[in-house]
Amino acid sequence: MARTRAVLWDLGHTLVDWEPRRVYRTLLGADDAVEAFLGGVCTMAWHQAHDRGVSMADNRRTLIAQHPDKAELITAWDTRWADMFDGWVDGMDAIVSALAAQGAPQYGLTNLPAEKWSHIQETYPEIARFEDVIVSGAEGVVKPDRRIYEITAERLPYKPQAVVFFDDREDNIDAARAFGFDAERFTSAAQARDALRARGFAL
Numbered sequence: 001m002a003r004t005r006a007v008l009w010d011l012g013h014t015l016v017d018w019e020p021r022r023v024y025r026t027l028l029g030a031d032d033a034v035e036a037f038l039g040g041v042c043t044m045a046w047h048q049a050h051d052r053g054v055s056m057a058d059n060r061r062t063l064i065a066q067h068p069d070k071a072e073l074i075t076a077w078d079t080r081w082a083d084m085f086d087g088w089v090d091g092m093d094a095i096v097s098a099l100a101a102q103g104a105p106q107y108g109l110t111n112l113p114a115e116k117w118s119h120i121q122e123t124y125p126e127i128a129r130f131e132d133v134i135v136s137g138a139e140g141v142v143k144p145d146r147r148i149y150e151i152t153a154e155r156l157p158y159k160p161q162a163v164v165f166f167d168d169r170e171d172n173i174d175a176a177r178a179f180g181f182d183a184e185r186f187t188s189a190a191q192a193r194d195a196l197r198a199r200g201f202a203l
Contacts, residue, residue, distance in 0.1 A: 002161035004182065004199035006131075007099060008152070010143075010167035011110040014186045015092050016085060016124060020047075023080045027073060041067055042077050050113035053140045081116055085123065091189025095196070096126050098203050108133035109152050109165065111142045132156070143167070144175035153179070164199055166192055 012018040020042070024034045038044075041063065049059045056078040064071045087093075099106055108130050112120070114137030121128040134152050136142045141151070153160050160180035167173050168186045176183040184195045193203050 002159060002182075004164050004201075005158045005162040006105040006107060006156065006164075007196070007201075008107045008109055008156070008163050008165040008181070009096075009130075010165075010169075010172065010186065011108055011112065011120065011127065011133075013089065013168040014166055015089055015096065015108075015127065016120070017087055017089050018085055020077070020084050022086065023076055023083050024073070026083075027076060037070070037073060041070055042074060047077070048111070048142060050116075051111040051136045051142045053114060053137045055115065056113060082119055082123070088124075089189070092192070093126065095189060095193060095203060099196075099201065100126065100129070102202055104201060105158075106130045107152075107156060107163075108135075109143070109148070109167075110134070111136045114138040143169075143172040146175060146179060149176055149179040149181065152181075164195065166195075 009015050020038060021034055024037055028034050028037060046059070046063060050056055060074050060078065063074050067074065096106065108127060110133065112135050114135055117135050117138070127133065132155055134148065134155060136148060139148060139151055141147045156163060161182060163181055165176045165181045165183040166186040167176070167183070170185055173183045173185045184192070186192055196203055
């Protein structure tokens with residue numbers, strides 16, 4: 001295995017705690033109503049268009065036409081975006097800070113609407129200080145499409161084999177490995193710390 005030179009992080013569910021249910025519990029109350037709405041109206045398949053670069057305004061227009069009685073709830077995906085977040089995934093701020101303190105190059109690769117990247121930068125300044133962050137909405141392609149790993153390899157000054165990538169989704173990890181990145185499925189800060197120590201980082 002090539003010597004690990006850099007760390008590449010997914011953001012949502014790996015570094016940052018993002019959960020749309022937080023917003024819709026305040027708007028809809030009962031869990032069954034929340035699950036029905038997220039399962040049948042603002043679905044993750046619908047949201048993925050944002051991650052591919054479709055603006056939130058354009059993407060909600062068609063959905064509101066289909067569900068005019070839910071226009072305010074649909075619009076809340078955009079206007080209440082910040083309320084979907086609750087800080088760092090437990091323990092990950094300490095790991096990111098420890099890596100930064102030792103000068104380890106850190107990068108991001110995230111499925112994220114381009115128009116919401118500024119929110120991440122403002123809310124998580126440690127992430128804003130990464131060497132680079134590849135944002136799917138700005139590139140027009142999402143993980144696990146091979147093209148986004150090609151873009152990432154073009155942007156990082158290291159061979160993929162020398163970059164360890166953490167992501168909570170197995171399909172994203174499989175695609176990263178197939179491309180040539182060293183990849184670990186993220187499950188917890190303890191697991192990430194052990195994986196980083198095994199690659200020579202002092203944590």
